[in-house]
Amino acid sequence: MVKIENFNTGPKVNPDVANINLDPFENIKNKKKIKQLLKNIVESDSKDLEKNINNAYHPNAELKCFHPVNNISGIDKIYHKLWLPIKNSFTDLERRDCLVLGGSFQDKVFVSTISLLTGTYKNSWLGIPTNNKTIHLRMCEAHEIKDGKIIHSHILLDVIDFIRQAGFWPINKSNGAEGLWANAITGDGAIFENIDKHHIIILEDFGSLRYDKILSKYSLKELLSIAVKNLILIKKGLFFSSLNDEQNMLKTLNPIVNSDSVWRPQAIKVLGNYFYNKGEKQKSNEYFNLLKTK
Numbered sequence: 283m284v285k286i287e288n289f290n291t292g293p294k295v296n297p298d299v300a301n302i303n304l305d306p307f308e309n310i311k312n313k314k315k316i317k318q319l320l321k322n323i324v325e326s327d328s329k330d331l332e333k334n335i336n337n338a339y340h341p342n343a344e345l346k347c348f349h350p351v352n353n354i355s356g357i358d359k360i361y362h363k364l365w366l367p368i369k370n371s372f373t374d375l376e377r378r379d380c381l382v383l384g385g386s387f388q389d390k391v392f393v394s395t396i397s398l399l400t401g402t403y404k405n406s407w408l409g410i411p412t413n414n415k416t417i418h419l420r421m422c423e424a425h426e427i428k429d430g431k432i433i434h435s436h437i438l439l440d441v442i443d444f445i446r447q448a449g450f451w452p453i454n455k456s457n458g459a460e461g462l463w464a465n466a467i468t469g470d471g472a473i474f475e476n477i478d479k480h481h482i483i484i485l486e487d488f489g490s491l492r493y494d495k496i497l498s499k500y501s502l503k504e505l506l507s508i509a510v511k512n513l514i515l516i517k518k519g520l521f522f523s524s525l526n527d528e529q530n531m532l533k534t535l536n537p538i539v540n541s542d543s544v545w546r547p548q549a550i551k552v553l554g555n556y557f558y559n560k561g562e563k564q565k566s567n568e569y570f571n572l573l574k575t576k
Contacts (some may be wrong), residue, residue, distance in 0.1 A: 296388060304386040312427055313384040316393040319432075320423075323365055324377035324399055331369055335361050340431040348439045350408065364437075367408075372401030372417065394424040398462075403448060408441065410448050417447045418462050512538050512545040519549065523556045531556065539572065547573055 319338035326334045336357055344355040347364060354363050369375065381396040399419040403412050419439055426434040445452055446460060515534050522531035531553070538549040554569035 299389045301388050302386040302391060304391060309384045309386075312391060312393050313382050315430065316425060316427065316432070317379060317382055317395070320395070320397075321377045321379075324375050326369065328369070331365060332361055335365060338432055340428055340433040343431070343433055343435070345435045345437060347435075347437045348441055351437075368399070368419075371403060371405045371407035371412070372399070372419075373404055375399055375401035391427045392424060393427060395422070397421050397423070408444075410445055410450065413449050415447075417444060419444055512541075512543045512549075516545055516548050516552065519552050523552060528556075539569075 316338075319334070322334040323331065323338055339357055339360055341357060342355070343357070343360060344353070345360060345364065346353050351364055354360060377397055377399055379395055379397045381394075383392075383394045385392060399421060401417065403415060403417045406412050420443055421440070422438045424436045425432045442452065443460075515538060519531050519535040522528075522534060535549040535553055538545055539553065543549075550569050550572050554566045556566075557563075557569065558566035
């Protein structure tokens with residue numbers, strides 16, 4: 283038996299490779315692009331599926347997938363072995379991203395996601411009988427990007443959970459509660475802004491000025507005090523929400539809702555979810571409709 287401390291499965295550092303210093307704005311661009319390309323594939327109609335796959339994947343793309351799809355390469359196999367069978371079985375499929383990450387490692391650029399593919403299970407997939415009910419396919423993906431397209435991917439789809447949702451259970455009964463767990467109420471897993479401390483100045487009040495110029499004028503302490511202010515208020519608003527203290531929650535979050543802060547959408551979602559859970563659908567819709575403005 284292999285001891286866990288002997289595991290060494292990660293990619294090895296190559297001292298002869300020149301590391302990419304990925305520009306933060308380029309990273310955001312990559313995340314937005316790959317997110318949209320993957321959404322286009324999942325939500326394609328039959329006539330556009332192949333075109334959208336060609337738009338997303340490099341001609342020499344190689345995918346390491348879940349069983350029984352396993353390892354595939356080339357556009358044709360990606361189309362016929364992965365996406366066409368899924369689309370044939372879930373004709374109304376939607377993609378909902380929970381987490382979108384981007385960055386670089388050595389000389390490679392990556393975008394990774396955790397998402398749900400949600401649709402009605404109409405036709406059999408992987409030999410599992412259909413139930414004509416809504417299924418949530420849980421997916422985790424890591425994509426290497428080359429020339430604006432996906433060149434290598436690791437794709438894990440929770441097949442066991444898919445079988446469970448279809449009405450079967452192929453392993454021993456679970457001791458825990460099986461179900462679809464909700465995402466964080468703040469909805470901040472897929473923010474297309476840089477929020478680490480070195481790029482924090484693009485969050486608040488600095489427009490499109492480059493961070494190196496801003497840092498030459500302001501101390502990091504001053505920048506942090508400006509940029510984290512609204513984040514702290516979001517957390518404070520969530521605290522008041524948990525106490526059903528509506529007055530203080532509105533007093534805390536409405537100034538962010540009426541601002542141009544990058545945290546505005548999160549403040550709106552907190553308020554919209556609060557009123558939705560209270561059964562005040564009209565108020566909830568009024569807040570969620572604000573996401574369409576500014």
